[in-house]
Amino acid sequence: MxxxxxxxxxxxxxxxxxxxxxxxxxxxxxxxxxxxxxxxxxxxxxxxxxxxxxxxxxxxxxxxxxxxxxxxxxxxxxxxxxxxPPSPHLPFDPYRIALYTAEELYDGIADKPYEQTTDALAYHWDQLPLGREDVLGLVLRSLHDDSISDALDEWAAGHRIVGVMGGHSLERGTDGYRQAALLGRSLSRNGFTVATGGGPGAMEAANLGAYLAPHPDAALAEALDLLAAVPGYADVTAWARAAFTVRERFPVADSGVSLSVPTWFYGHEPPNPFATAVAKYFSNALREDVLLAHADSALVYLPGAAGTVQEVFQAATPAYYGSALARRMILVGVSYWTKVIPAWPLLRKLAEGRPMESGLHLVDTVAEAGILLSRP
Structure with missing residues (x-):
């Protein structure tokens, strides 16, 4: 440039x-x-x-x-x-020029446990004193994350990105997981690129829906049945292998494009294997900023806990001060966002009389969110 x-x-x-x-x-x-x-x-x-x-x-x-x-x-x-110089003894390349793929992060998962994959080894390195405190470790992490940001900027050009935010604890086999997958599929079929935080739960479901968007509707039902055999990620190896079984049934070459932006900061949350482009960061703060910044078409918030609430108000802050791109913020689940986690009343109060007010929406179902996004 x-x-x-x-x-x-x-x-x-x-x-x-x-x-x-x-x-x-x-x-x-x-x-x-x-x-x-x-x-x-x-x-x-x-x-x-x-x-x-x-x-x-x-x-x-x-x-x-x-x-x-x-x-x-x-x-x-x-x-x-x-x-x-190159760093051949690291489990990651700090100078990489492209985003990750699920195959790269889970290299060998069919034959070895998750703990021996690239993703797990990078997390282990990040937890060592050299990774967290030594100045060389700090430099290497920064170089890596800057390279990922550069690669993401290039990848995102021309995509109409909708960020789908939601909790990591949502289990496969539940209706909430299915609804999040339907949302991802609907967005992808309507010309949007789904972007998530890259973890399990609602994030995985949205990436799954986008992944299967080009396939007949029955493909999603089949995939949901296959995944339900391993509802959670307490055993990451089994959880990941179930996902790769779905990917083998529906190869990536025939499937839809989506983005995930996970972080090694949350080492207990493995990256989901259904995003076709993975921008994985060491810095969670940078990862949050990047994800929200690239979701330039809209942000959809499914029920979630502290991380999702943080993402709601992290996006609301620049909108409040008028420094953000004009985009919709859609919260899904009236009871959840008004009673369980009452973020909606505070959000509406902040938006009163400001330009951001017209972009705020509270709906009860993912179908309603899809209808909103289908309108200009």
Whole structure:
């Protein structure tokens, strides 16, 4: 990307060019007389490009996790480049250029327990003193999360995203789980991209509905029956394997697209396997901001506890001050949001006389929420 910055009242052109493949590297070098000044080169194998790297201008450039010979890496540093070496001993790539997939996070789940998957190993690393307190661990987590944000920005372009928020404790086999799945399917069939917090419960159900949207209606009923055999995630291995049984029955290539934005902060909540793009973060605060920011079409709140309530008012705050995009906030469950967790009266009181008031809705069923979202 390229932007202008004012320094001493003068516009200074600041280039931040991202290069994420060898083809992009070669094309950029050819088009800019060998200069890499201001570039951010991420995760590229440059061991066969030593001559080009030694000959080009590398002022204000950064090499993030690129494969380089020791001599070329030293030369780049001497000439003003920042070089962040790969970290082969980590259970995650801090310089990744794409979002995760469920297959990647649950690699090998068919033959080994969840505790040995990429997802579980990354959580375990995050809990170690090196991951939480050491400055290197903090840097690596920040680099990873920044890479995920960058990849998510690219992925989200062109999607009409509706955020579906809800509790993680909703079990498979319940009517609430089925209703959340119907909502996800309805949204996807109406041209929206479902985005959730990526965990179990209502979040999994909404991603499941979107996943099965291109299939006949009977596919969802079949999937719900298969999943009901493992209602909760007390045994994550069994819970995940049931989900992958559904995915094998309905392959991802024939299924609908959806997004999840989970976090390793909640290590007890495994990511659900039905989102086709997974933006998983170490930082829960960043994850919350990113999820709400990308849900630019609407936010739908199913019954949930503290996390869901936090998401209600986290979205309400910028809307209250008039700094948010115009989008609808739909709370599903009249009794729940007025009596069990009475967030609705407070939300309405905050919105009185403000532009955000017209975007607030309280409905009793997911069908009503779907009808609201089908209207312009």
């Amino acid at each position: 390229r932007s202008e910055t004012l320094i001493n009242d003068q516009a200074i052109d600041s280039a931040f060019v991202e290069i994420e493949s060898l083809g992009q590297f070669d094309a950029y070098v050819a088009a800019h007389s060998g200069s890499l000044a201001g570039c951010r080169i991420q995760g590229v194998d440059l061991r066969d490009r030593g001559w080009e790297l030694r000959a080009g201008d590398v002022a204000d450039s950064a090499f993030l996790g690129c494969l380089l010979s020791d001599s070329v890496a030293g030369d780049l540093r001497l000439r003003g480049a920042l070089v962040f």
